[in-house]
Amino acid sequence: MPENILQSLCDIFRANPVAQSIGVAGMLLCIFSYQVRSARGIVIIQTAACLFWVTHFLLLGATAGVLLNAPCLVRNFVYAQQGRHRWASHVAWPIGFATLFVALGVYSAFHAPTPEGWRAFLPAAAQTVGCVALRCRNAQNVRIGSAVLSAFWLVYDALSRSIPGVVCEILNQISLHTAIVRYARKRNAPNEVSTP
DSSP states (O other), X not given: OHHHHHHHHHHHHHHSHHHXXXXXXXXXXXXXXXXXXXXXXXXXXXXXXXXXXXXXXXHHTOHHHHHHHHHHHXXXXXXXXXXXXXXXXXXXXXXXXXXXXXXXXXXXXXXXXXXXXXXXXXXXXXXXXXXXHTTOSSHHHHHHHHHHHHHHHHHHHHHTTOHXXXXXXXXXXXXXXXXXXXXXXXXXXXXXXXXX
């Protein structure tokens, strides 16, 4: 059985090695981003990863993956400006982005040149959750919300035959949960006083 799974993965990779390789770059950036201390740092690295994911899904022919990652470039830029520019903190941004993601999910599901049906709602749900999660100023809340959105992407990636997408989301879950626990322990640890 494991030999069949490995053979299937190799076949998927050989069918589109360029797309799968570009996805690996996006995967590495995503995994690294959750280990960054600040919410702004997470958002900036996630923006770079979006560029790779858009290209990856475009080469795979996964319409929803392209359409629902591309606006993240703008969303992440706006969110990275929070606390620095007053306009970026306006409540209209997450509402507007969430509305856009839902609309793009509907379009991808039913009206795109290659409609994806119900599975287009998986990345739409993920990105809508991301509108809230990435808006948080508390890095721990960003990580928790990202764990939820990662689960939606995991299923979509599997259905789209995105090997780096699946691996990324599995590793994201591990990375996110590791960071969540690590920072929770640091926050809850009693202040130790060193004695000479």
